[in-house]
Amino acid sequence: MSSGSMTNSEDGLQDKGRAQRQPGALQRQLVQTLDYEQLMNCMRCGFCQPSCPTFRETGLEAASPRGRIALMKAVADGLMEPDAAFKQQMDLCLGCRACEPVCPSDVKYGQLLEQTREVLFEHTEPQPGAIPLRRLHKLAKPVFKRHRRLRLMSTILQAYQRSGLQRLARRGRMLRWLPQHMQTMERIMPQADSRGVVKRAGGHRFPAKGERIGTVGLFRGCIMDVLFTETNVNTVRLLTEAGYDVVIPEEQSCCGALFSHSGDRKTAREFALQNVKAFREADVDYIASNAGGCGATLIEYNHLLAEEAEWAEPARQFSKQVKDISELLLRSGRWNELADPAKRSPDADSRSSVTVTYQDSCHLRNVMRSGDSPRRLLRMMPNTKFVELEGAEICCGSAGIYNLVQPQMANDILDARMDAVDETQASVILTSNPGCLLQMKAGVEREQAHDRIQVMHIVDYFAEKVLK
Numbered sequence: 001m002s003s004g005s006m007t008n009s010e011d012g013l014q015d016k017g018r019a020q021r022q023p024g025a026l027q028r029q030l031v032q033t034l035d036y037e038q039l040m041n042c043m044r045c046g047f048c049q050p051s052c053p054t055f056r057e058t059g060l061e062a063a064s065p066r067g068r069i070a071l072m073k074a075v076a077d078g079l080m081e082p083d084a085a086f087k088q089q090m091d092l093c094l095g096c097r098a099c100e101p102v103c104p105s106d107v108k109y110g111q112l113l114e115q116t117r118e119v120l121f122e123h124t125e126p127q128p129g130a131i132p133l134r135r136l137h138k139l140a141k142p143v144f145k146r147h148r149r150l151r152l153m154s155t156i157l158q159a160y161q162r163s164g165l166q167r168l169a170r171r172g173r174m175l176r177w178l179p180q181h182m183q184t185m186e187r188i189m190p191q192a193d194s195r196g197v198v199k200r201a202g203g204h205r206f207p208a209k210g211e212r213i214g215t216v217g218l219f220r221g222c223i224m225d226v227l228f229t230e231t232n233v234n235t236v237r238l239l240t241e242a243g244y245d246v247v248i249p250e251e252q253s254c255c256g257a258l259f260s261h262s263g264d265r266k267t268a269r270e271f272a273l274q275n276v277k278a279f280r281e282a283d284v285d286y287i288a289s290n291a292g293g294c295g296a297t298l299i300e301y302n303h304l305l306a307e308e309a310e311w312a313e314p315a316r317q318f319s320k321q322v323k324d325i326s327e328l329l330l331r332s333g334r335w336n337e338l339a340d341p342a343k344r345s346p347d348a349d350s351r352s353s354v355t356v357t358y359q360d361s362c363h364l365r366n367v368m369r370s371g372d373s374p375r376r377l378l379r380m381m382p383n384t385k386f387v388e389l390e391g392a393e394i395c396c397g398s399a400g401i402y403n404l405v406q407p408q409m410a411n412d413i414l415d416a417r418m419d420a421v422d423e424t425q426a427s428v429i430l431t432s433n434p435g436c437l438l439q440m441k442a443g444v445e446r447e448q449a450h451d452r453i454q455v456m457h458i459v460d461y462f463a464e465k466v467l468k
Contacts, residue, residue, distance in 0.1 A: 068090065
């Protein structure tokens with residue numbers, strides 16, 4: 001065979017190979033969407049790995065932030081297809097963003113992850129037996145966008161819990177067809193309250209007690225307001241006692257976290273616009289969040305709406321105003337006075353000290369960077385012995401709906417958290433996020449430790465100990 005014929009043959013094979021490697025629509029969209037500068041910022045130092053829950057559990061490079069960034073870059077460089085294994089690793093990530101505070105290059109991993117998930121959400125067809133996310137989002141969007149619809153839906157859960165149907169279902173073992181993790185969630189679900197904070201607290205505006213130091217707009221949330229209504233009411237009470245006027249804008253919607261984290265950033269942007277408008281019209285100094293996951297989404301509206309010409313600047317202002325309630329209570333300068341045992345009733349002062357521990361909300365710590373504020377408040381609390389939880393910065397495994405769609409990994413992470421709780425000998429586990437609270441309650445349920453461990457939102461603990 002002549003050299004010429006060999007060359008023609010090789011050229012033919014190369015042309016065929018190039019044709020086979022032509023990127024598909026999914027890969028082209030990832031190349032266009034991913035922030036390549038952020039991909040290049042990763043130095044592959046590995047500092048992120050000890051902080052990553054999925055890497056700690058599996059020991060796999062691909063299950064670490066460094067590994068996932070390498071996968072994203074390989075797709076962006078055309079070295080690999082975004083196949084099922086690629087999607088599996090993106091789905092396995094909790095999005096806790098514990099890798100960001102320890103990154104010496106300040107890689108915005110959370111933004112890269114959400115960019116990737118946005119494209120996967122738009123282009124990936126659901127596998128047989130998998131949760132059809134796009135269909136669920138389409139059904140959920142109108143409910144979460146208008147709060148009154150969410151309250152209406154919560155009446156169904158409220159009726160189930162209070163009519164006797166729940167007791168009947170449990171006694172008749174009617175729930176046994178559910179997966180085990182869903183059965184656990186049903187057992188620990190709080191009592192629904194379709195009234196919400198506005199009806200429970202009696203209005204949209206509440207004056208400060210004593211000298212006024214500012215005006216706070218309360219972000220009431222969606223799940224928070226129908227399953228943790230008492231926490232929202234206590235948030236209003238604490239803020240007014242600390243010297244803030246409190247306003248609850250009626251037209252606010254869901255923060256968009258559940259949609260954004262699963263890739264539906266289009267819906268998240270719609271919610272962000274609605275919230276920026278609502279709180280802008282309310283003319284507040286601060287926007288208070290009592291849920292770490294919500295607060296972390298709200299504080300990044302400046303990124304989510306960066307391409308919206310008319311609303312980019314209002315979104316930046318909005319993001320600067322968002323504060324966790326623990327930070328606002330510290331800013332008030334009144335916490336020492338509120339927590340003064342001399343202000344409490346004699347019965348309260350005579351109670352024995354309670355040992356408490358605190359499980360971080362990942363997004364409060366890693367995105368809002370307010371992990372120290374709850375601890376500072378706890379150390380000033382009367383009749384409270386605060387014991388630091390080893391590895392409190394590690395995700396509990398909740399991560400939005402992660403514990404529902406990745407139950408095995410979520411439970412493996414949770415078991416390690418509960419081992420650390422047992423070491424503290426605490427009788428109360430505190431946290432600052434509803435998902436974390438439910439996950440830690442699931443841990444108590446799995447250990448059958450109801451008789452010795454209580455799980456509370458830190459706001460409710462403060463209200464119980466401080467408010468008259």
